[in-house]
Amino acid sequence: MSLISLLYLIFILVYIAIGAAIVFHMLRYKINRRVAAIMCLIYLGGGILLLISSISLFFSVNWYQIISNLRF
Numbered sequence: 001m002s003l004i005s006l007l008y009l010i011f012i013l014v015y016i017a018i019g020a021a022i023v024f025h026m027l028r029y030k031i032n033r034r035v036a037a038i039m040c041l042i043y044l045g046g047g048i049l050l051l052i053s054s055i056s057l058f059f060s061v062n063w064y065q066i067i068s069n070l071r072f
Contacts, residue, residue, distance in 0.1 A: 002063065004063050004067075008058055012051070012054075012055070015051065016051075019043075019044075019047050022043065023040055023043065023044065026039060026040050026043065027040060
């Protein structure tokens with residue numbers, strides 16, 4: 001596993017952990033149960049859409065070519 005993939009995996013895990021904390025607090029400290037459930041579904045839908053698009057864009061990049069063109 002390359003360093004970039006490892007860093008991206010850490011980024012994804014942090015994203016999922018923060019998302020889980022947000023969903024937990026939305027459902028735990030609700031004022032209106034129906035509104036909390038709707039907002040949770042909207043948040044999860046948007047979060048999953050962003051996560052899938054981010055992963056697909058990450059894997060579509062040719063990282064070897066980018067790194068090989070860098071000159072330090």
